[in-house]
Amino acid sequence: MNVETKNKTAADHLVEDIESFYDDPLGFVQYIFAWGEGDLEGHTGPDTWQAELLEDVGRHIREGEGRAYQSAIASGHGIGKGAVTAWLILHQMACRKNLNGVVTANTKQQLETKTWRELALWHSRSMIKSWFEWTATKFYHVSSPETWYVSAIPWSERNSEAFAGQHGEVLVIYDEASSIPDCIYDVSEGAMTTPNAMWFTFGNPTRNTGRFRESFGKFKHRWNTKQIDSRDCKMTDKRKLEQWITDFNIESDFCKVRIRGLFPSASSMQFISGDLVDDAREREAKCYLEEPLIFGVDVARFGDDQSVVCFRRGRDARTIEWTKYRSLDTMQLAARVAELVRLHQADAVFVDGGGVGGGVVDRLRQLHVDCIEVNFGSKAEDARYNNKRAEMWGGMREWLDGGAIPTDRELVDDLIGVEYGFTPTNKIQLEKKEDMKKRGLASPDMADALALTFAYPVAPKGMAGKRSEMARKRREYDPFAVKR
Template identity: 45%
Template structure:
């Protein structure tokens, strides 16, 4: 019995060894395609685009003239084509077929890496016929062979511009190196630059793979399809052409936003956006609002929006809007001021402008400001929780969208308003409005505005001015009293007129 088992294990090892330069053959052999009771019961094999990429790696390695030059593959695609699944297949093939292979995997965010990429890698490691060869951990896949766990492994690493050691020190001369970027558009150019240092080992199989939605029209991932395209094997994949994708959802995106919209280009067609990024508010719209002159109606309510910050570089900002006019009434800003001081000064502004609503960001010191304003007898004070439930909001061109949180809903309403509104000609406000990008939420339907802390990672300032103006759109506010002839309550109550009466 022991002898038979040993023979089977040796045969398995020999079979796997035969796929050293044939990742497609390995994938077809090692995973239980079409087997009942497995995750792959309904799948006869890898999807066509996945097979094409596996074949490209194999052809590169099988050619003696290219084997030891870096194999660089970049795929820009729409949503749901199975990028993470292919990453799992490639990692398992690379580890199983070359002793002491070193793999580093990273993604655009830590959340993407740990909640999406990592579970998919673990899944394919579990599905493989060689599942006992490597042990999956939360951030690694390591050899179970005694003494090999340090040298024969795949590691999932987070990155920052100040922490690139994992990429700078990636060397494995004479063996195999694999670098994988998941959602590559969001990975800093500095990390790309440092990774180049791993491509210098002689007589080493080096594979560098960059997958992702093409969310940014600038940066290293975009350059793979531009000025660096001679170095990369590139593909741009429309999700609608891939078997097994959610065609109804994809068609809904196209019907809602239009074939040539940036959302459809990025999330469906695998094309880079027309704007410089998935910028939520375009620069043209903001510039037009800065020079626009508008006249508020007498019935337009005056609305305060207050974004609160405690100390540090962020500021507390009071924006004042009346209908389409957010320009004529001067805004207020405070740096390193406590809640009591801010509340007192907002109360003075309320006495001056008599707002119909004061919407206050309740985070940070905002709750204390709200309490103090009410204590001072200021009326119409409402708290706003940026992380609260969003809901539907009008975007433009008759389109309404789902928003993932309250802050995104307010910014969406503000974006629609800007096409006819007027704002102060101040650079800080301009930078705030054009700075944030957007993405899709976990439900893949709602849109979510980029978080402040993620913007800071990109070197952008906190959007204090932008958030203050957005607060004025927290909730609808009723108009002030209107002349009788405009009051809907008077409709149908006019005295009857006899056209034949003498005048």
Template identity: 45%
Template sequence: MIEFLAALAYDPVAFVYGAFPWGEGDLKGQEPQVWQLDLLADVRDGLKVPGQVIREAVASGHGIGKSALVAWLVLWAIATHEDTRGVVTANTDTQLKSKTWPELARWYERFIAKELFTYTATAIFSNEPGHERTWRVDAIPWNEHHSESFAGLHNQGKRILLVFDEASAIANVIWEVAEGALTDRDTEVVWCAFGNPTRTSGRFYDCFHRDRALWHTRQVDSRSVAISNKELIAEWARTRGEDSDFFKVRVRGVFPSASELQFISSALVEAAVQRVVHPHEFDFAPAVIGVDPAWTGEDSLEVFLRQGSMCRHLASYEKNDDDVYMAERIAYLEDKYHAVSVNIDQGYGTGIYSVGRNMGRAWHLVSFAGKPRDDYYANKRAEMWGDMKEWIKSVGALPDDEELRDDLTGPEAFVNGSGRLQLESKADMKKRGLASPNKADALALTFAFPVRASPRARGAAMCNTVYDPFA
């Protein structure tokens, strides 16, 4: 048996055919799917190149046999190479414990060499005396605050297996820490990421876009797999439509136009960037300024102007504690653009607001957690973003600013326990590895309160002093 397994160390395809009793018992009439064999062949071919890190990413619909493939990879990796180490994780502890790891148990029971290994609820390891800690694969829930389990995944000169299941929802920091395992010299490293393509951001999305040169990727349509539920898929096609984001994600294995939780889609933003407005279409409208003060040391204070269907980024300042200087700069911009309202985020803007009040400025301090006018929203921030989204969808023209694009499309939204729409917090975005959306929040602040043009602003427009805010 040991000689048989050793002969399959570099051929996971042959291993799958030889390690399980195909055609017998509950495997009667069953066989590996084409896409599964293709991925195993990629791993086999990658092992032929010394020192190459094998990276496989699969975006798929439901019911394609993904968990079975994960089980095969684990059993092949641990059974054919002495002192293999590995980690399997998933988007949630529930997914890992109730779906991913139990599937391994089913294939372990069918495995012809199961007597050589011990399976538990959290690990599979060798029965060879003295190798219980060095020859094992563990099921480890991820936690961005305690990533040591991934940081310590080194196995110099041997084999490492890393599997991410439902990878779209695994935090960026876990991906980054896991990459440390790739630095071991003369080590076989196999890293596989699987999942429904639910999000249009994050490291799983990057595998198919920004980092596609590093990953071998495939998108598996559930309709192309013999074992999928064709009746349910046909029902989804009728009720949801084959071009819907739901069908793209759950069946076609295609990234959606907007992630399932994404509040403002990339498509809406791109349409607004392409929208052209002329001065006579907005110069009569009141100008409003939004100020989002710096949140942490790496953030910046952002100032945005909105006037009717036009908006413009006015200024960006590094975080500092000189409230007097910042208040003077905002007052200057208020006068220059004849703004009828200046709205400042209360979070870090209280000092700036106080200085402005002492200067005789009637600025508004806005609490993101404050009560909204519309009970549909959980708080003031969600309401402002909701109004901004409608403006972008209908009349708003956005500047061609990549940072603003990312800010607008980054936050996710959900219905909270009270049945109200809530926007993802800046802190939660940072946990996902995304930057704080300071520019978008500054623009959203221009929607904090209804405004009307003051006589001063109307007179300025008539004499063309605000004719072109871009000047």
């Protein structure tokens, strides 16, 4: 053993080991984590698709002759893309001096609570955690924080040039890339002229337009593409996947996007399909008189919105003509609703209680109208949904499969215009009205009114009285009473 080798410290040997993984990211990941121990107990290493991606990256580093590397991964839910994103960042930071990288996601919340936090988790597990510092917006080498780092930057069309400032050793990562606009892609494209630049895009293939989709189509020759089925991955919740298949059908756009990693036939962000709505417009309205008549009252919040009263009896939401009101204050609207309730003898009245809706509810109660206030943002009873509004729309979507609606073009536009997504905990959430207006669409007042009729179950006519009588008799009956 020579003197130089003898004097090397454990830290020196670690540096040499890590340097040897420059073109072997899979070996790097297998080396720096204590697989099978601590919170990685039961885990033996990367999943098959993750290992294949890491091997492909290593092959390109060895054989790519300095060309940029671009990888697009379309997948179902829960496959471990957050983990592989963290591994790629750690590998590139450890093996490429003065790396200058940027990471973004479809939303600021996704970036902060999922993508970037996953990096913090894997950084803390690694044997090289002392080399780097993780902050809420930056991951940097402690020896060169100003020149050797990866930044977490929420995308903005007004600040797209934030993605142009990549020099030297370049790394770009997009999470939920289907929802990142083309103008951000255009800027990142410019960074790919840098030798050895690397660009990774991950996401559910939610849109069949845009640059992420084109990475698998007309620009496929530039990208290394993979489409990952959640059912083939080790860490996915197989019971949840089977539930989705049962609920939506494996050939549905929902399952194509959320499970199979395939692009949809139509815009998968669309919560209710046009075919479903068209069928409901053309279907004959049928109902049973013993079914309850339910009112849904959506209250206008802004000057360009309208208040809508919807009437539904069973599968029939067409026979009784809906009413629309503009420029009414809460007192006037409550008076109109009270008249309609008495005219049609409503069995249940559900009122949107958000914004000024609470005033309508209060006034209706003063007018002795029995109504139920519904808060769109309140907690859903069905665990699949993020809030009450999403849950009601889910019930309405199921009902449309056999229901009948008015042939009102405005209602049709409302129903098919709303898009949806998922929270970080995989709960369905609907697009906000404010975001719809940014897309040039009107507030879906008519559709929200119909959705309100699904707020809570309503007993068929006569059942409420029968149940009350049965409950009274049960209370009066005492099996232990002494017979007289």
